Amino acid sequence: MVRRGLKRFLSSLTLLVMAVGVMSQSVFAAPKVDPKDDIGKPTVISGPKEEKKEKEEKVVSDNGWIVLGQEGFSKKDAEYTTIALDNNGVPYVAYSDAGNGKKVTVKKYTQKGWETVGKEGFSLKAAKNISLAFDNSNIPYVAYIEEPGKRVVVSKLSKDKWVEVGVSAGVGDDVSLAIDSKGTPYVAYTYSIKGLLGLGANGITVSKYVKGIWKPEFNVGSILNNNKYSEPAIAFDVKDNLYVAFSNNGVNVVKASGFDRWSYLNVTSKPKKEVKFISLAIDKEGKVYVAYQGDKEKAVVSNVSEGENWEVSEGKAEFISLVLDSEGTPYVAFADAKNKDKAVVKKYEDGKWNALGDKGISKAKAKFTSIAVDSGDNLYIVYQDDANKKKATVLTYTSKFVVTFDTDGGTPIANQLVPYNGKVQKPEDPVKYGYVFENWYTDKSFTQ
DSSP states (O other): OOOTTOEEOOOEEEEEETTTSOOEEEEOOOOOOOTTOTTOOOOOOOOSOOOOHHHHHHHBOTTSEEEOSSTTOSSSOEEEEEEEEOTTOOEEEEEEEGGGTTEEEEEEEETTEEEESSOTTOSSSEEEEEEEEEOTTOOEEEEEEEETTTEEEEEEEETTEEEESSSOSEEOSEEEEEEOTTSOEEEEEEEEEEOGGGEEEEEEEEEEEETTEEEEEEEEEEEETTSOOEEEEEEEOTTOOEEEEEESSSEEEEEEOSTTOEEEEEOOOOOSSOOEEEEEEEOTTOOEEEEEEOTTSOEEEEETTTTEEEEOOSSOEEEEEEEEOTTOOEEEEEEEGGGTTEEEEEEEETTEEEESSSSOOSSSOEEEEEEEEOTTOOEEEEEEEGGGTTEEEEEEEOSEEEEEEEOTTSOOOOOEEEETTOOOOOOOOOOOTTEEOOOOOSSTTSOO
16 A cells, blocks of 8 residues: 555566576566655656567577577578587587588677678588587687598688688598697597498597697597498597597597597497487586487487486487586487477486476477587577578577566665576565555556
């Protein structure tokens, strides 16, 4: 109840999505003024302009995942989409760009949306199996297989232009890129060359860039045509120890353990089918995780260090991508055949794998899913989006929302941290001289 002679004062509450910073929602209180009061006419302070409903529905889904920028932001089809965050948490996406002869294009997310980094379609030829990483100076590097010819190429951004690092890192079929804490780039690539009488050359090579050349650090292979090596993945732990995973009669993980010494970490016994879609991650304690498509074509995640294995997907899973947050919690993304090949992200918590958001976060079929996480544990996933003419789309997810209260000169109220789909706790009524607090509102018209 409002006492005569006092004014109701404006109060507002703002909900900010930490992961994106582009969406806000404000609530207001409608003031009443007593004309006899000598405090003066109150000023209504407006919050951020309201988004049109159509745009809001396009940006926010009902499962917690938010479209980052424009859906389908690539010019045409995007293949081999991959996402990485720079040292400031800015998302970058690299892909084979059908709008530019399937050459490599890199874009980054800014306040203006997705902007091209360097030149669109900068590679000399068409590219596949693209890998993206940043050095300690925040310079982006991209590795890819050039077609035709299978040349392994690494390029970096220099003065807003993409330049090749060295002449060529090798010749191969698949490639993975990582950069150590000193800024030295490493590539792991597999190769397969068929010969006569069942003989050929198959294997995996790991090279690092030293003094202008790519120097091989590790190589293992076979001369048998049917002894295939594929699906390389490379990663460093916090102590700069190098790990490499690859497929050869199962999942293999090797660790660099000194000068020209490598130790094998067993992951799987000999499988019935070729292992595909290998992804590798190491937490801050040195625990090694690897994800892959197993015997039943389901997504499997293994804690290599502790010998734990989980079958994550319900059915066939493709384009599997693994990441660990700051607490070492694993997340895995994949295209799920049980749900019309939509993108799925699952998180390991309380001893089981739970879908994050829901089962199938993309609107339609997704390919080339790739996941990344920033220092605030906000997730990002990129994929080729069948609902948008096979162009690239990025979604982001955060379970952390900051609620701030604007009391228009009244007593300050501390921010609240509210989980997705959670409820804001009503604070104590703010106090302001000459006014009586009435209510919190969610619109500028002070009706809701």
